[in-house]
Amino acid sequence: xxxxxxxxxxxxxxxxxxxxxxxxxxxxxxxxxxxxxxxxxxxxxxxxxxxxxxxxxxxxxxxxxxxxxxxxxxxxxxxxxxxxxxxxxxxxxxxxxxxxxxxxxxxxxxxxxxxxxxxxxxxxxxxxxxxxxxxxxxxxxxxxxxxxxxxxxxxxxxxxxxxxxxxxxxxxxxxxxxxxxxxxxxxxxxxxxxxxxxxxxxxxxxxxxxxxxxxxxxxxxxxxxxxxxxxxxxxxxxxxxxxxxxxxxxxxxxxxxxxxxxxxxxxxxxxxxxxxxxxxxxxxxxxxxxxxxxxxxxxxxxxxxxxxxxxxxxxxxxxxxxxxxxxxxxxxxxxxxxxxxxxxxxxxxxxxxxxxxxxxxxxxxxxxxxxxxxxxxxxxxxxxxxxxxxxxxxxxxxxxxxxxxxxxxxxxxxxxxxxxxxxxxxxxxxxxxxxxxxxxxxxxxxxxxxxxxxxxxxxxxxxxxxxxxxxxxxxxxx
Amino acid sequence: xxxxxxxxxxxxxxxxxxxxxxxxxxxxxxxxxxxxxxxxxxxxxxxxxxxxxxxxxxxxxxxxxxxxxxxxxxxxxxxxxxxxxxxxxxxxxxxxxxxxxxxxxxxxxxxxxxxxxxxxxxxxxxxxxxxxxxxxxxxxxxxxxxxxxxxxxxxxxxxxxxxxxxxxxxxxxxxxxxxxxxxxxxxxxxxxxxxxxxxxxxxxxxxxxxxxxxxxxxxxxxxxxxxxxxxxxxxxxxxxxxxxxxxxxxxxxxxxxxxxxxxxxxxxxxxxxxxxxxxxxxxxxxxxxxxxxxxxxxxxxxxxxxxxxxxxxxxxxxxxxxxxxxxxxxxxxxxxxxxxxxxxxxxxxxxxxxxxxxxxxxxxxxxxxxxxxxxxxxxxxxxxxxxxxxxxxxxxxxxxxxxxxxxxxxxxxxxxxxxxxxxxxxxxxxxxxxxxxxxxxxxxxxxxxxxxxxxxxxxxxxxxxxxxxxxxxxxxxx
Numbered sequence: 001x002x003x004x005x006x007x008x009x010x011x012x013x014x015x016x017x018x019x020x021x022x023x024x025x026x027x028x029x030x031x032x033x034x035x036x037x038x039x040x041x042x043x044x045x046x047x048x049x050x051x052x053x054x055x056x057x058x059x060x061x062x063x064x065x066x067x068x069x070x071x072x073x074x075x076x077x078x079x080x081x082x083x084x085x086x087x088x089x090x091x092x093x094x095x096x097x098x099x100x101x102x103x104x105x106x107x108x109x110x111x112x113x114x115x116x117x118x119x120x121x122x123x124x125x126x127x128x129x130x131x132x133x134x135x136x137x138x139x140x141x142x143x144x145x146x147x148x149x150x151x152x153x154x155x156x157x158x159x160x161x162x163x164x165x166x167x168x169x170x171x172x173x174x175x176x177x178x179x180x181x182x183x184x185x186x187x188x189x190x191x192x193x194x195x196x197x198x199x200x201x202x203x204x205x206x207x208x209x210x211x212x213x214x215x216x217x218x219x220x221x222x223x224x225x226x227x228x229x230x231x232x233x234x235x236x237x238x239x240x241x242x243x244x245x246x247x248x249x250x251x252x253x254x255x256x257x258x259x260x261x262x263x264x265x266x267x268x269x270x271x272x273x274x275x276x277x278x279x280x281x282x283x284x285x286x287x288x289x290x291x292x293x294x295x296x297x298x299x300x301x302x303x304x305x306x307x308x309x310x311x312x313x314x315x316x317x318x319x320x321x322x323x324x325x326x327x328x329x330x331x332x333x334x335x336x337x338x339x340x341x342x343x344x345x346x347x348x349x350x351x352x353x354x355x356x357x358x359x360x361x362x363x364x365x366x367x368x369x370x371x372x373x374x375x376x377x378x379x380x381x382x383x384x385x386x387x388x389x390x391x392x393x394x395x396x397x398x399x400x401x402x403x404x405x406x407x408x409x410x411x412x413x414x415x416x417x418x419x420x421x422x423x424x425x426x427x428x429x430x431x432x433x434x435x436x437x438x439x440x441x442x443x444x445x446x447x448x449x450x451x452x453x454x455x456x457x458x459x460x461x462x463x464x465x466x467x468x469x470x471x472x473x474x475x476x477x478x
Numbered sequence: 479x480x481x482x483x484x485x486x487x488x489x490x491x492x493x494x495x496x497x498x499x500x501x502x503x504x505x506x507x508x509x510x511x512x513x514x515x516x517x518x519x520x521x522x523x524x525x526x527x528x529x530x531x532x533x534x535x536x537x538x539x540x541x542x543x544x545x546x547x548x549x550x551x552x553x554x555x556x557x558x559x560x561x562x563x564x565x566x567x568x569x570x571x572x573x574x575x576x577x578x579x580x581x582x583x584x585x586x587x588x589x590x591x592x593x594x595x596x597x598x599x600x601x602x603x604x605x606x607x608x609x610x611x612x613x614x615x616x617x618x619x620x621x622x623x624x625x626x627x628x629x630x631x632x633x634x635x636x637x638x639x640x641x642x643x644x645x646x647x648x649x650x651x652x653x654x655x656x657x658x659x660x661x662x663x664x665x666x667x668x669x670x671x672x673x674x675x676x677x678x679x680x681x682x683x684x685x686x687x688x689x690x691x692x693x694x695x696x697x698x699x700x701x702x703x704x705x706x707x708x709x710x711x712x713x714x715x716x717x718x719x720x721x722x723x724x725x726x727x728x729x730x731x732x733x734x735x736x737x738x739x740x741x742x743x744x745x746x747x748x749x750x751x752x753x754x755x756x757x758x759x760x761x762x763x764x765x766x767x768x769x770x771x772x773x774x775x776x777x778x779x780x781x782x783x784x785x786x787x788x789x790x791x792x793x794x795x796x797x798x799x800x801x802x803x804x805x806x807x808x809x810x811x812x813x814x815x816x817x818x819x820x821x822x823x824x825x826x827x828x829x830x831x832x833x834x835x836x837x838x839x840x841x842x843x844x845x846x847x848x849x850x851x852x853x854x855x856x857x858x859x860x861x862x863x864x865x866x867x868x869x870x871x872x873x874x875x876x877x878x879x880x881x882x883x884x885x886x887x888x889x890x891x892x893x894x895x896x897x898x899x900x901x902x903x904x905x906x907x908x909x910x911x912x913x914x915x916x917x918x919x920x921x922x923x924x925x926x927x928x929x930x931x932x933x934x935x936x937x938x939x940x941x942x943x944x945x946x947x948x949x950x951x952x953x954x955x956x
Contacts, residue, residue: 028596030546031553032583037596040541040611047542063518064525068508069547069585069616069632070569075509091548092573093585096631097620098566105510107547107571107585118506118515127805133518138547138616142575153574154547327605 006339008275013219014147020269021148024278024340034146034153038262041340044286046156046262050136052188052284053158053260056180062132062160067114069138070105075113078238082112085205089141091153107140112206112231112257115161116239123253125244126165130173134160149266150223150478157261163241163253167232170254171209174230177258178211178452181226189264190281190395191215191271192402193225194473196449201436204257208232214448214473216402217270220422222448222475225267228258266478271398272364278341279363281394282387287321289383290342292333294349307348307376311358314380318387338363343390344383352376364390364397406473415462415474419443422476428459429472435463439474448473484817486753491697496626498747502756502818505626512624512631516740519818520627522764524634524740528614530666530762531636531738534658540610540638545592547616548583553591556716560590563683567619569631585618590684590709590735593639594717601731603722604643608651612638627744628701628956635739641719641731645710648732649687652708655736656689656930659704667742668759668872669693669749670880671703672951674927679914682735686710692926692951694880695748698900700926700953703745706736744956749876750842756819757841759872760865765799767861768820770811772827785826785854789836792858796865816841821868822861830854842868842875884951893940893952897921900954906937907950913941917952926951 006023007015021027026042029035038046054064070093076083091107094100108114119131136158143151160177164170178195185193193213203210207229215225235241236252245251272279282288293308295301305324312320321342323333330347337345347359358379362370374382406424409415415425420443429450440446450472461468484501485493499505504520507513516524532542548571554561569585572578586592597609614636621629638655642648656673663671671691681688685707693703713719714730723729750757760766771786773779783802790798799820801811808825815823825837836857840848852860884902887893893903898921907928918924928950939946 028599031550031592031595032546032548035546035548037546038544040543043543044541046544063522065518065521066516066524066616066634068510068513068515069618070510070513072509088576090573090575091571091583093569094572095568095570095582097568097622104573105569114509117509121506138544140547144575156544 006275006277009218009273016273016275017266017270018148020273020277020339026265026269026278027148029148032153034143036148036152036154038156041286042265045265045268045280045284048284048286049188049264050158052184053180054136056184057134057158057160060132060176060180062134062162065133065135066137067111067118067135069108071108071111071114073104073106075117076106078113079206079234081234082206086110086141089143091140091142109139109141110257110259111135111139111159111161112235113239116235116241116255119161119163119253119255120240120242123163123241123243126246129163129165129243129253130169131163132160132173133162134158147266149262149269151263155262157259159257159259162256163236164255165243165245165251165253167254170232170256171230174209174211174228174256174258177256178213178226178228181213181228181258181260184260185213185215185225186395188281188283189268189271190283190391190398191225191267192395192399194449194451196451196473198227198449199431199433199436199447199472201433202447204229206231206234208234212449215267215271216405216424216475217267217478218273218401219270220405220424220475222424222473222477223263223267223270224448224477225264226258226260229256231255231257272394273341274366276335276366277339279394280341280343282343282391285341285343286319287337287340287342288319288387289315289321289344289346290333290337291320291322291346291348292330292337293322293324294330294347300350303353304348304350307353311346311348311376311379315383317380318383334361344386346383360386362386362390364393409462412462416443419445419474419476424448424473424475425462426471426473427462428468429470430461430464430466430468432464439463444476445474446477448475448477484753484755487696487751494751494753495744495748498751498755498817499626504743504747504756507626510631512621514626514630514632516634519764520743523743523746523758523762526762526764527666527742528636530662531658532614534662535612535636535638538610538654538658540612540640543611543613544615545589545596545613547586549586549589549592551582551584553595554584556591557684557712559712560684564588564619567621569618569620587617587619588735588737589613589617589637589639590713591717594713594719594733597639597641597731597733598717598719601641601719601721604724607641607643607721607731608647609641610638610651611640612636625744627740627747629741633740635737637735637737640734641714642733643721643723643729643731645732648710648734649708652687652689652706652734652736655734656691656704656706659691659706659736659738662738663691663693663703664873666759666761667746667749668761668869668876669703669745670873670877672927672929674929674951676705676927677909677911677914677925677950679911680925682707684709684712686712690927693745693749694883694902694953695745695956696751696879697748698883698902698953700902700951700955701741701745701748702926702955703742704736704738707734709733709735750872751819752844754813754844755817757872758819758821760821760869763819763821764797765815765818765820766797766865767793767799767822767824768811768815769798769800769824769826770808770815771800771802772808772825778828781831782826782828785831789824789826789854789857793861795858796861812839822864824861838864840864840868842871887940890940894921897923897952897954902926902951902953903940904949904951905940906946907948908939908942908944908946910942917941922954923952924955926953926955
C-alpha cells in the first residue's frame with residue numbers, strides 16, 4: 001500500500017476517486033487502453049453484489065444461461081435504432097484461426113440480438129411463455145474516455161432478457177426488475193437511488209420505454225446505476241420471435257431487458273467514500289470486521305492471540321479478517337483498513353484481556369466518537385447490531401446529502417445557477433426532445449429521470465412555461 | 479421436447495450425444511459456427527460445478543479476480559512454446575470504435591500472459607507471495623471441428639494462476655489443485671478419473687510439467703477433464719515476475735496454472751448417460767427430485783396436490799421440481815425427466831394418499847427394479863439416503879465399466895488390438911517422444927497420463943522393449 005495520503009475529495013474529486021480505486025486494490029489498469037483488471041478485493045465486492053441480485057432474480061422465477069460472446073454483424077443491423085446506438089462502439093473480430101472471416105463478428109456490446117435469435121427458435125406456443133432468462137458476463141463497448149468501473153471498454157454485468165405474451169406482462173416485468181434494483185440499492189448497498197422513467201432522448205437504443213435508478217455521487221453528479229427496458233415488439237419483429245396463442249393464431253412476443261454492471265461499484269465508492277478512503281456498506285463488504293491484535297512483549301502476544309482466536313470463532317457468521325502481520329504497526333493497519341473501507345475494526349490488547357472487553361471502531365464515524373469498548377461476552381450479537389447500525393447510518397447520511405442538493409428552481413435562470421453548482425433540479429417538465437437538447441447544450445445537464453413517485457396535479461414546465469403534468473430530475477451526470 | 483426416441487448409444491454414440499445435449503436442453507448451437515448457447519438447464523449444472531469447485535478453491539486460500547478479455551498480440555509472443563501452441567487458434571480484433579487498431583488484440587485463449595504482466599506489477603517482495611488467484615470466465619480458441627461442450631470456439635472455465643517463492647511450493651500447489659480436481663470428480667460428479675502426469679509431447683504449451691485427470695467415456699474414449707500445470711520460471715522470466723527475497727536479492731517467481739471447463743459437462747453426460755438419456759449425479763443435479771402428481775378426477779386432484787405441497791415443503795433442503803402440467807400425461811413426464819436425468823422421481827396418487835405412501839423411482843436403475851413405495855413420513859430422510867445411494871452407485875458403475883476396459887497387453891501387437899477396439903492400455907513406458915508419435919500415427923492412441931499411482935519396480939517398455947520404471951495409460955481420446 002502506498003503510504004501517501006489520498007488527495008482530499010474537496011480538492012480534486014476525480015483524482016481522489018482514481019487514487020482510491022487503485023490504492024484500495026479494487027482495480028487496476030490493464031495493458032490494453034481502457035480495459036481494467038478487477039483485483040480480488042474488488043471482485044469479492046462484485047461477488048457479494050452478484051449474490052444479492054441473483055437470489056432476487058431466482059426468487060422471481062428467473063434462471064441463468066450463457067449466450068455467445070460473438071455476434072454476426074448482420075444481427076445488429078436488424079433493429080434500426082439499436083444498430084445506430086451501438087455501431088460507433090463496436091470491437092470487431094475479422095481474423096479467426098489464421099484466416100480472414102467472411103462475415104466479421106462483433107464482440108457483444110449487449111445481447112438483445114443474439115438472444116432474440118435464439119428465442120425465435122425456442123418459443124413456439126403460449127405454453128413456452130414467459131421466458132425469463134438472465135446472463136452474468138462480460139460485454140465490450142469501445143469507449144473513448146474511460147474511468148475504472150465507471151466506463152471501461154470491457155465491463156461485467158448481468159443482462160436479463162424476457163419474452164411475454166402480452167404488453168401488460170412485459171411492462172409488469174420491466175417494472176418488477178426496476179423495483180428489484182431499487183430494493184437492492186437501498187437495502188444492500190445503502191445507495192439511495194431514485195427510480196424513474198427515461199425520456200425519449202435518453203432511452204435505450206431499441207426500447208419502447210426505459211426505466212433507470214439514478215444515484216447522486218459525492219460530487220453531486222448523477223450516476224445511472226441500473227436500467228430496465230420495455231422493448232415492446234421491436235426485437236420480436238426484427239427476429240421473428242413468435243408464438244401460437246390459445247386460439248392458434250401466430251403472435252409476436254413482447255420482450256424486456258434489464259442490466260446492472262460493475263459500474264455500481266463506482267456508485268458505492270462515490271456514495272460513501274471519504275477523505276480517509278472507502279466505506280463499504282456492511283451487507284456487501286468483502287471484509288465486515290477486521291481484528292487487529294495489539295501487544296508489545298511476547299508474553300502479551302500469546303494471550304492476545306488466544307483471545308483473538310476465540311473472538312474470531314465467535315464471529316463465524318461474519319466475514320472477518322485477522323491482521324496479524326508483525327512487520328507493520330497497529331497504526332499502519334488502522335489506516336490501511338480505513339482506506340479499504342472495512343466497516344468495523346475490532347482491537348484486542350492486554351488491557352482488554354484484563355477487563356474482558358474489546359474495542360470497536362466504526363468506519364462511518366471517524367475518531368473517538370466512533371469508538372466504543374464492549375464486553376467480549378456476546379460479541380457476536382454486539383457486532384451484528386453495530387453492523388446494522390452502520391448500514392442504516394450510511395443510507396441515512398447518503399439520503400440526507402442527496403436531499404440537501406436537490407433543488408426546486410422557480411425559473412430557468414435559477415435552474416442554470418443550480419446546475420452550474422452541480423446541484424440537481426426537480427422541476428415540472430413538458431416532454432420535448434428539442435428543449436431537452438437545448439438544456440443539455442446550455443447547461444450540460446441531462447434529464448436523469450421522470451421519477452415514479454409523482455406529486456400529481458400540474459405546473460409550468462421549467463423551460464417552455466407550458467402546462468406540465470409530470471416532474472423530472474435534471475443534473476450533470478457521469 | 480421431441481418425442482422421438484434417442485438414437486441408442488450402441489448404434490451411434492456420437493449421434494446419441496448430440497441428440498441428448500439438445501433434447502435435454504443443456505445446450506444449443508449458436509448462429510456463429512462452433513459457438514454454443516448453454517441453456518438454463520445446462521447452466522444450472524455448471525453453477526453447481528462452480529459452487530463445488532469454488533468452495534474448494536477458497537478453502538485452500540485462493541481468491542477470485544477478473545482479467546481482461548483482450549490481450550495485445552505481442553504478449554503471446556514473449557513465451558516461445560506458448561505462442562507456437564496457441565497461434566493457430568486465435569480470434570483477432572482488428573477494428574475498434576470504427577478504426578483499424580495499431581496493434582491487433584487477441585481474444586484470450588488462456589490468460590498466463592496478461593496475468594503474468596499484472597503479477598510483475600503487483601509482486602515486489604517475498605511478503606507478497608504466494609499470490610493465489612482464480613478467474614471464472616470465457617475463453618476463445620478457433621477450433622475447426624467442434625462439438626457442444628467438448629470442443630467449442632468459446633467455452634467457459636476457471637483458470638487459476640499462482641506465483642510462489644520456491645519451485646517446491648509451485649510443485650506442491652500444482653499437485654494440490656490436481657488433488658482438488660480429482661476429489662471433485664469423484665465425490666461430486668461420480669466420474670472416476672485417473673490423475674497423472676502428461677508426457678513431454680502432451681503437456682501444456684509453456685509448462686515445465688502438466689498434470690491431468692483422465693476419464694473414460696461410455697464409448698471407452700478418454701477425455702481430459704482438467705489440468706494443472708507447473709510453469710517453472712518460464713512465464714516469470716518472459717514477464718519479469720520478480721521479488722526481493724529475505725536477503726534483498728531479486729529472484730524470479732515460480733508460477734502455476736490450472737483449469738477445468740464446461741467440457742466437464744460432456745464428461746458427466748458420457749460417463750453416466752444411457753439410452754433413455756442423461757443421468758445426473760445427485761450432488762450436481764439441477765433438479766434432484768421431480769414430483770409427479772397422479773390423478774384423474776378433480777376431487778382427486780385437490781387431495782393429491784395438497785399432499786404434493788406437503789411433501790415439497792418437507793423436501794426444502796433439496797432441489798425439487800413439481801411437474802404439475804395438465805396438458806401432458808404422467809407417462810410423458812416420466813420420459814421427459816428420464817431424458818433430462820433427474821436422479822429421483824417421486825409420484826403421489828390417490829392410492830398413495832390412502833396408504834400414506836409415495837412411489838420413488840430411481841433414474842440409475844430402470845423399470846420396476848428401481849421403484850419402491852415408501853412412507854410419506856420421514857420422506858426427507860428417505861430421499862436423502864436414496865440420493866446418497868444413487869450417487870455411490872453411479873461412481874461404482876462407472877468405475878467398474880472403466881476397469882473392465884483397461885487392459886495390460888503383453889506386447890505391442892496386443893496393444894494395437896486393444897486400441898483398435900477402443901480399450902485403454904496400461905503399460906510400462908520408457909519416455910520417448912518419437913516412439914510416442916509413432917504409436918499415435920499407427921493406432922491413433924495417445925499417452926493419456928503417467929498415473930500418480932505407480933506399482934513400483936520396473937518392466938519392459940511396450941514399444942521399445944527397453945527397461946522402464948513407470949507405467950502409463952494409452953487410449954484414443956476426445
